[in-house]
Amino acid sequence: MKIAVAIKQVPLRDSPLHINAAGTWIDEDLLSFEINEPDAYALEEALQLREKHDGEVIVISAGPARVSQTIREALAKGADRGIHIEVATDAGAFDTLQIANLLAAALKTEAPDLILTGLQSDDLGYGQTGVILAELLGLPSSTIIMQVEVQAGKVRVKRELEDGWFQHIEMPLPAVLTIQSGLNKLRYATLMGIKKAKAKEVKVITPDAAHASSAASAVIEKLYAPEKNKQGQIFDGDPKAAAAKLVEKLRFEARVL
Amino acid sequence: MSVLAIVEQRMAGEVLAAAQQFGSPVVAYSIGVPYSADAYAAAVEELIHKVNPTLVVFGHTYQTRDYAPKLAARFGHVLVSDVIAGKPPVFVRQLFQGKFNADVRLVGDGPHFVSIQAGAWRAEGSPEVETFSPSSVTSRQVPEPPFREAARAVDLTAADIIVSVGRGIKEKENISIVETLAQALGAELAASRPICDAGWLPMDRQVGSSGQTVSPKVYIAVGISGAIQHLVGMKGAKTVVAINKDPDAPIFEVAHYGIVGDLFEVVPALVDEIKKAK
Numbered sequence: 374m375k376i377a378v379a380i381k382q383v384p385l386r387d388s389p390l391h392i393n394a395a396g397t398w399i400d401e402d403l404l405s406f407e408i409n410e411p412d413a414y415a416l417e418e419a420l421q422l423r424e425k426h427d428g429e430v431i432v433i434s435a436g437p438a439r440v441s442q443t444i445r446e447a448l449a450k451g452a453d454r455g456i457h458i459e460v461a462t463d464a465g466a467f468d469t470l471q472i473a474n475l476l477a478a479a480l481k482t483e484a485p486d487l488i489l490t491g492l493q494s495d496d497l498g499y500g501q502t503g504v505i506l507a508e509l510l511g512l513p514s515s516t517i518i519m520q521v522e523v524q525a526g527k528v529r530v531k532r533e534l535e536d537g538w539f540q541h542i543e544m545p546l547p548a549v550l551t552i553q554s555g556l557n558k559l560r561y562a563t564l565m566g567i568k569k570a571k572a573k574e575v576k577v578i579t580p581d582a583a584h585a586s587s588a589a590s591a592v593i594e595k596l597y598a599p600e601k602n603k604q605g606q607i608f609d610g611d612p613k614a615a616a617a618k619l620v621e622k623l624r625f626e627a628r629v630l
Numbered sequence: 631m632s633v634l635a636i637v638e639q640r641m642a643g644e645v646l647a648a649a650q651q652f653g654s655p656v657v658a659y660s661i662g663v664p665y666s667a668d669a670y671a672a673a674v675e676e677l678i679h680k681v682n683p684t685l686v687v688f689g690h691t692y693q694t695r696d697y698a699p700k701l702a703a704r705f706g707h708v709l710v711s712d713v714i715a716g717k718p719p720v721f722v723r724q725l726f727q728g729k730f731n732a733d734v735r736l737v738g739d740g741p742h743f744v745s746i747q748a749g750a751w752r753a754e755g756s757p758e759v760e761t762f763s764p765s766s767v768t769s770r771q772v773p774e775p776p777f778r779e780a781a782r783a784v785d786l787t788a789a790d791i792i793v794s795v796g797r798g799i800k801e802k803e804n805i806s807i808v809e810t811l812a813q814a815l816g817a818e819l820a821a822s823r824p825i826c827d828a829g830w831l832p833m834d835r836q837v838g839s840s841g842q843t844v845s846p847k848v849y850i851a852v853g854i855s856g857a858i859q860h861l862v863g864m865k866g867a868k869t870v871v872a873i874n875k876d877p878d879a880p881i882f883e884v885a886h887y888g889i890v891g892d893l894f895e896v897v898p899a900l901v902d903e904i905k906k907a908k
Contacts, residue, residue, distance in 0.1 A: 387876070390729055399726070469699070470708045492695075496726055499711050501699030504667075508700040513770035514667060516696045533840055534776055535640070535692055541774040542666075555827025588738065590707040595733040596725065598878070605882060609890040616899035619871065620907050622887050627848050627869040629791055629815070630907050 374428040374523065374546075376419045377483060378452070379476055379490035379502065380412040382436055382443040386495070392596050398466070399596070408443050411491025415552040417559050418521055419489050420451045426523055429453045431483060435460055435467075435475045441575065448570035449562035455575035456483075468589045469499045475580050476502070477509035485547060487528065492517050492551040500551075507549035514549040515542050519556050631718055634659070634683035634741075636674060636698075641689030641746075643753025648746045649687045650757070652717050657681055662761040666769040667697040673764035674701050684740035685718055694745050702743040709743045710734055712858070714750045718742070727857050728880035748839075748862050784818070784834045791817035791848045794837055794864070795825055798853020798874060798893055802830045807897050808852050814904045820844070822860045838863035853893045856881030873897065 384390060385405040393400040408416070419430045432447040434440050435458040444455040458475045460467070480488065488507075493500035507514030519539065520531035529543045533553055562570075606622075608615035624630040631653030635645050637660045649656045661673045670693075678686065688694040690712045702709040715722040719736045721744060736742045786792060793812040799805060805825075812819040819835060826836040837844055838860040845866035852873045854860060857880070864870070865884050872885035873896050882888045889896050 384726075390726055392730065399730075468708045470703060470706075473703070498723075498725060498727065499699075499708065500695055501709055501711065504696070504699040505703045505708070508671075508703045514696075514700065515771060516667075517692055532696075533692070535839055536843070537841065538776045538778055540776045543772045543774075544770050555823070590737050590742075591710050592735050592737055593725075593732045594720065594735050596730050597732075599724075599728070599731045599880070599883060601883070605885045605888055607877075607882065607888045607890060609877075612889070612891050612895040612899045613903075615889045615891060616896060616903045619887055619889060619900065620903040623848065623869075623871075623904075624907055629848050630904065 374422070374426050374486040375431070375483070376422060376428065377431045377433055377480055377485040377488045378412070378416045378419045378447070379488065379506065380416060380432055380434045380443065380447060381409040381494050382406045382434065382440045383409045383494060383496045386410070396595055396597070397593055406439060406443065408446065409491055409494045411493060411552060411554045413559055414554050414556055415489040415491050416447055416450065416452065417557045418552055420560070421557060422487070422521065422523060431456060431485065433476060433479060434458070435472050437461060444575055445570055446562060448573045448575070449567040450560055451566060454573055457575055457577045459577055459579055468591045469497070469501050470505055470590055473502050473505035473509055476506055479578055480506070480510065487523070487546060488512070488549040489552055492553050503549050503551035510549070512547050512549050513544040514551070515544065516551040517553050518550045519553050521550060631684045632682070634678065634681055634686045636661070636686060636688050637759050638689065638691060638693060640691050641748055642759070643756070644746060644748070644751045645687055645689045646757050647754040648751040651751070652685055652687060656757065657683070658757055658759045659762040660759055662763040663767050664773070665693060666771040666773050667700065668769035668771055669767050670697045671701045671704070672768070673762060675704055676764050677762050678705070678741055684742065686741050686743050688743070688745040690745035690747050698743060698745060705741055705743070706738070707743055709745055710736065711745045712747045713744055714747045724858065727855065729878060747858065749865065783832070786818055786820055786835065786837065786842045786844050789818035789844070789846050791815050792820050792837070792844060792846045793817045793850045793852065794820040794822065794854060795831070795852050796822040796854030797824050799825070802828070805830055807894065811850070811852070811897050811901050814901045817850070822854050851881050851885070852897060854881055855879045856884065
């Protein structure tokens with residue numbers, strides 16, 4: 374079966390982030406980037422499905438030139454080939470519908486049996502690229518998936534609900550699923566994998582004017598640090614002194630000691 | 631600006647309250663068919679054509695996430711999801727997992743689509759909610775009844791004190807450091823999702839939207855940055871204590887007391903001080 378995995382590149386977890394001069398996005402100049410964590414789980418699930426059912430895993434990502442690094446890393450983990458939709462600007466300049474439009478246009482010709490992506494991104498956090506992609510391609514979708522079982526012509530998934538509830542859902546293939554973090558253990562790229570990745574195909578697509586200029590429906594006007602909670606008391610400095618102050622509060626204010 | 635509120639059991643009062651603030655007139659509907667993504671997308675699409683709202687408001691539930699983006703795309707829009715404040719045409723969303731807020735402006739003609747974060751609006755009053763029955767129901771998704779995994783062995787909701795651990799703990803072997811703190815306080819040990827996903831603590835110790843919702847007297851978050859999925863599970867605690875090396879971590883927004891520092895130094899010092907105090 375042919376599986377496409379839509380991945381996004383986001384700033385390295387725990388990077389110090391600063392707002393850019395225009396106040397509309399982060400300053401990306403000195404940042405390092407990595408695969409969005411839920412997308413890493415989507416990739417892992419795709420690789421495991423290929424091990425069971427044979428076929429091909431294609432990774433696809435829309436973003437600036439730096440994204441090619443993350444695509445190579447996915448190839449090193451075992452994906453067969455990559456598609457890079459190269460757009461000039463940062464992720465903040467597009468809304469999810471515009472990005473999904475670019476992905477859909479590229480995936481239409483590929484016609485995969487299954488499309489996987491993470492349930493949300495660690496930067497914008499809209500949590501809807503996969504669902505919109507399904508709509509644009511006319512495919513059924515299901516979200517926050519913990520388990521994928523491919524059967525003849527259909528897929529049975531375990532979907533997470535709130536408060537520890539789950540639900541099984543069946544739908545015909547092709548379909549789009551958004552994958553929850555933590556459903557598998559992530560593999561590392563092997564040396565052999567890294568070597569092989571260099572020879573794998575990455576198709577670079579420059580979106581045509583029609584797609585690039587489709588208007589945004591939601592625009593980030595301003596990015597800013599949230600207002601600090603004035604009520605909280607912060608103890609910093611020497612750990613021992615801070616701990617002593619906290620214990621005093623636990624004892625005399627919260628009264629649990 | 632006319633507003634259509636889509637109401638499910640979860641967050642019903644909050645969605646109605648937000649809808650009243652966003653505009654008028656407000657009409658509120660629940661959907662009178664069993665849930666599936668296809669069925670709800672089609673039903674609400676039909677409902678929108680019937681009532682012609684400028685804005686459609688949802689609670690940001692797992693169910694909304696499953697179908698509302700699809701629906702919004704049919705009208706050429708994104709779902710401006712998980713908003714914490716604002717009103718049309720500018721809403722506030724959290725970006726970078728709560729590190730920054732963003733003012734997001736709706737562009738173009740309605741209907742626009744917005745989902746509100748749990749806990750961001752206070753439920754008020756109970757305007758009338760009608761039930762909408764779509765003219766036909768078809769769905770490619772065939773859902774089975776919801777189920778829970780094996781009964782929970784740990785009931786965190788009964789604990790007076792909870793010590794909870796997050797990614798900052800770095801390795802499984804380090805869990806014992808917070809375990810010692812929990813013992814010193816007579817507290818239950820809990821965790822954020824990544825810790826349970828990694829198998830470092832069992833799933834039934836997870837606090838957050840997909841785990842347990844707790845409101846102890848004291849909740850001590852150790853090495854937890856405070857993603858919204860975690861905060862919804864613990865912000866009802868009477869006293870929240872945060873220990874984190876990142877002074878900008880969102881957990882400090884809900885903390886009554888915080889220590890900015892290296893948990894590997896702070897937690898042992900805290901254990902010493904607790905022992906002294908007892």
